[in-house]
Amino acid sequence: MASRPTVVLIPLWGSGHFMSALEAGKRLLAAGGGAFSLTVLVMQAPTQAKAVEVEGHVRREAALGLDIRFLQLPAVEHPTDCVDPVEFASRYVELHTPHVKAAIAGLAPSSRAAAVVVDLFFTALFDVAHELAVPAYVYFASPAAFLALMLRLPALRDDLTGPGFADMEGAVDVPGLPPVPPSYMPACLVKSKIQSYDAFEYHGRRYMEARGIIVNTTVELEASVLAAIADGRCVPGRPAPALHAIGPVIWFEQKDDDQFQHECVQWLDAQPPASVVLLCFGSMGSHDAAQVREIAAGLERSGHRFLWVLRGPPVAGTRHPTDANLDELLPQGFLEATAGRGLVWPTWAPQREILSHAAVGGFVTHCGWNSVLESLWFGVPMVPWPLYGEQHLNAFELVAGVGVAVALEMDRKKGFFVEAAELERAVRNLMDGGSEEGRKARAKVSETSAEFRRAVGDGGSSCTALQRLVAEILDLPDGRR
Ligand SMILES: COc1cc(-c2[o+]c3cc(O)cc([O-])c3cc2O[C@@H]2O[C@H](CO)[C@H](O)[C@H](O)[C@H]2O)cc(OC)c1O
Numbered sequence: 420m421a422s423r424p425t426v427v428l429i430p431l432w433g434s435g436h437f438m439s440a441l442e443a444g445k446r447l448l449a450a451g452g453g454a455f456s457l458t459v460l461v462m463q464a465p466t467q468a469k470a471v472e473v474e475g476h477v478r479r480e481a482a483l484g485l486d487i488r489f490l491q492l493p494a495v496e497h498p499t500d501c502v503d504p505v506e507f508a509s510r511y512v513e514l515h516t517p518h519v520k521a522a523i524a525g526l527a528p529s530s531r532a533a534a535v536v537v538d539l540f541f542t543a544l545f546d547v548a549h550e551l552a553v554p555a556y557v558y559f560a561s562p563a564a565f566l567a568l569m570l571r572l573p574a575l576r577d578d579l580t581g582p583g584f585a586d587m588e589g590a591v592d593v594p595g596l597p598p599v600p601p602s603y604m605p606a607c608l609v610k611s612k613i614q615s616y617d618a619f620e621y622h623g624r625r626y627m628e629a630r631g632i633i634v635n636t637t638v639e640l641e642a643s644v645l646a647a648i649a650d651g652r653c654v655p656g657r658p659a660p661a662l663h664a665i666g667p668v669i670w671f672e673q674k675d676d677d678q679f680q681h682e683c684v685q686w687l688d689a690q691p692p693a694s695v696v697l698l699c700f701g702s703m704g705s706h707d708a709a710q711v712r713e714i715a716a717g718l719e720r721s722g723h724r725f726l727w728v729l730r731g732p733p734v735a736g737t738r739h740p741t742d743a744n745l746d747e748l749l750p751q752g753f754l755e756a757t758a759g760r761g762l763v764w765p766t767w768a769p770q771r772e773i774l775s776h777a778a779v780g781g782f783v784t785h786c787g788w789n790s791v792l793e794s795l796w797f798g799v800p801m802v803p804w805p806l807y808g809e810q811h812l813n814a815f816e817l818v819a820g821v822g823v824a825v826a827l828e829m830d831r832k833k834g835f836f837v838e839a840a841e842l843e844r845a846v847r848n849l850m851d852g853g854s855e856e857g858r859k860a861r862a863k864v865s866e867t868s869a870e871f872r873r874a875v876g877d878g879g880s881s882c883t884a885l886q887r888l889v890a891e892i893l894d895l896p897d898g899r900r
Pocket residue numbers: 432433434435436437439503504505508560561562565605607702786787788789807808809810
């Protein structure tokens with residue numbers, strides 16, 4: 420049998436990470452034109468719900484008949500006493516090191532590993548790659564701005580006066596971004612316990628060992644940040660990491676049944692073009708009862724049409740929201756008052772399909788990076804309502820850097836609470852034809868959507884970056900394929 424190498428992909432279990440990495444892997448596979456296969460090492464997800472989700476993804480993707488092999492890694496113990504999901508992921512993956520080594524070392528000689536591509540929180544696996552002399556890459560499913568920050572964390576530690584950025588005076592210097600107010604730092608670094616900073620800083624340092632960092636962005640969207648990283652401004656005095664901006668990597672589910680229309684989509688079909696504002700807060704986003712009342716009041720007073728994906732409080736001991744009990748959560752009379760112009764959807768919604776619908780004209784989003792890229796792809800301007808992870812920094816970049824969003828004021832001292840009047844103002848500015856702020860965001864987002872489509876098309880920046888990456892993995896001269 421002819422010898423053909425494989426690219427080993429090791430994604431994190433969360434859908435936003437897992438499916439983004441897998442989609443990137445599929446693009447590598449396609450660009451490789453059969454020169455290598457893809458091997459995905461699948462970790463046992465730490466919760467039952469996530470395990471079911473991952474199994475579903477693997478089953479569906481395996482059935483596509485592509486040149487992808489899924490290898491399940493043996494289960495390991497769960498680390499305890501972790502302060503946040505990043506510390507958990509970092510320690511959990513360390514426990515997988517011997518299994519990952521055995522899986523890669525055990526590949527048949529005819530399908531040796533040409534590269535190992537790991538999730539942004541899995542840099543502990545570089546040890547395995549180094550031992551086996553396989554080039555290691557990071558797949559960074561978040562923006563380059565967050566990468567720039569992570570690379571800067573070792574140096575920024577000297578500027579801290581407390582364990583996190585909360586007490587810091589002045590602004591944070593994230594190369595390539597305007598000065599960032601400390602309150603826009605990722606939530607877990609603001610109110611940080613020190614382990615949280617340690618976990619992020621650890622990965623920031625280790626990125627420097629990678630042969631390359633594959634980033635889910637475009638050079639057009641994050642030009643200044645990518646240039647700052649490439650010019651060595653994040654880690655002065657060290658060779659800059661090699662970047663591959665191959666985005667936007669967006670996963671589009673294939674519909675099994677074209678006849679079936681989701682209830683949300685059926686409802687949108689009956690609304691005028693660009694008239695509906697979507698509110699959706701990601702896989703881990705939910706609000707408490709007081710905040711839900713403010714959202715309801717803000718939407719009612721805005722007078723605009725809306726599709727609100729409203730989730731209930733998280734399952735105890737997890738961050739996964741439950742399905743909302745609308746009778747309990749919504750103020751009395753709200754559904755009657757907004758009947759015909761509003762739909763409240765209490766569970767997971769088909770967000771990409773909704774964003775692609777002509778009736779959707781704006782998106783109040785938690786700023787998860789996948790959601791942001793989807794919104795930009797479909798040319799939908801945003802109101803950022805960041806909740807967790809790096810989302811506050813994403814929100815800052817969207818408003819102050821890229822200009823595709825209308826800002827939302829939050830009470831940063833009161834758990835980022837948003838008053839009804841403020842949501843009403845932001846929704847009106849986003850959706851009203853007469854608002855200058857909304858007009859600018861709409862114009863910029865249309866431009867970005869067109870740029871995105873050019874970037875991934877033949878000869879586009881991301882397509883070219885992908886081809887160069889494939890040539891590098893295959894060791895072809897001059898990046899030729
Ligand atoms: C990127 O910065 C942070 C990401 C996370 C984080 O952690 C996480 C852990 C899990 O066990 C499952 C997950 O699904 C998950 C998701 C997650 O954040 C989201 O990751 C997306 C990448 O695909 C995307 O970047 C979104 O914007 C993120 O919200 C946690 C964190 O701090 C606690 C981060 O700083």
